[in-house]
Amino acid sequence: MRKILVVDDDPTVSEVVTGYLERAGFAVARAAGGPEALRSAAAQRPDLVVLDxxxxxxxxxxxxxxxxERGPxxxxxxTARGDEEDRVLGLEVGADDYVTKPFSPRELVLRVESVLRRSTAPVPAAPSGIAGIALDPAARRxxxxGRDLSLTQREFDLLSHFLRHPGRALGREALLREVWGWEFGDLSTVTVHVRRLRAKIEDDPAxxxxxxxxxxxxxxxxxxxTDA
Structure with a gap:
């Protein structure tokens, strides 16, 4: 049974989300604050964190x-509805997805299932050695x-997709669909992840x-x- 850690200081939100996730077949742990969440994650590593x-x-x-810092x-x-800056900040620090409040708990369950499915799905083989980059799909490394790039799961998927399509212009909508599995969504999600990936693989991200x-x-x- 997959374990989900729900971190929210609003007991009503936490209780409702927990109920929906448990009915969907997940084991759920709850935390009302940051220190409590980190202690819970250290005691038993969750498969996914829903984080306010x-x-x-x-x-x-x-x-x-x-x-x-502890691992992928x-x-x-x-996040609060309309706070685009907050959503971008969340993606910048490594969130895989976001849901804006108020939200449908059923939608959140679908997002959880989608992120878990993508994070455990076999990664198609990508060429190794391009620009000195090597991928280990089994370890998602x-x-x-020879230097470890310390990628998040979504960054790994994005890099693998780029390596499988070198030289091809890829639209943000196509990347959102093929890497995230979303038919629609906020394109800034792609923009932020590309920026994060550049910071890790480019000699000069600027x-x-x-x-x-x-x-x-x-x-x-x-x-x-090289220069175009």
Missing amino acids: LMLPGMDGLEVCRALR VPVIML ATRD DPRLIRTVWGVGYRFDAGG
């Missing part, structure tokens, strides 16, 4: 960073010139040579990594 951004004291961003775990962030922006379209992975 607005927590007292230690906010969701700090909790997400601390979880990421999918995180779905709960990536290196460049002047990327591998993941090029194709204006009006999306991105292109340049296997040569």
Whole structure:
């Protein structure tokens, strides 16, 4: 049984979300704050964390960073509706997805199932050695010139997709569909993950040579990594 850690200081939200997740077949642990969440995650590592951004004291961003330092775990962030900056910040620190409040608990369950399905699905083989990048799909581990890239699960999927389609201009909508499995969604999700991935694989993220922006379209992975 997959274990979900729900972190929210609102007992009503926490109780409702827990009820829906348990009826969907998940084992659920609950925490009302950041320190409690980190203790729970350390005692028994969850398969996924549903994390409210607005927590007292230690906010969701700090909790997400601390979880990421301990290893890869999918995180779905709960944010206030309309706060685009907060959603982007959540993605920047490594959240895999977000749901805006108020939300449908059934929608959240579907998001949880989707993120877990993508995080455990076999990753199609990608060429190794391109720009010194090697992928180990079984371990979901990536290196460049022997250096561990410490990618989140979604960053790993995105890099694998780029490596399988070198030289091809890939639109943000197509990436959202093929990497995230979403038919629609916020395209800033793709933009933020590309920025995070560049920070980890580019020699100079401010002047990327591998993941090029194709204006009006999306991105292109340049296997040569040289000036166009």
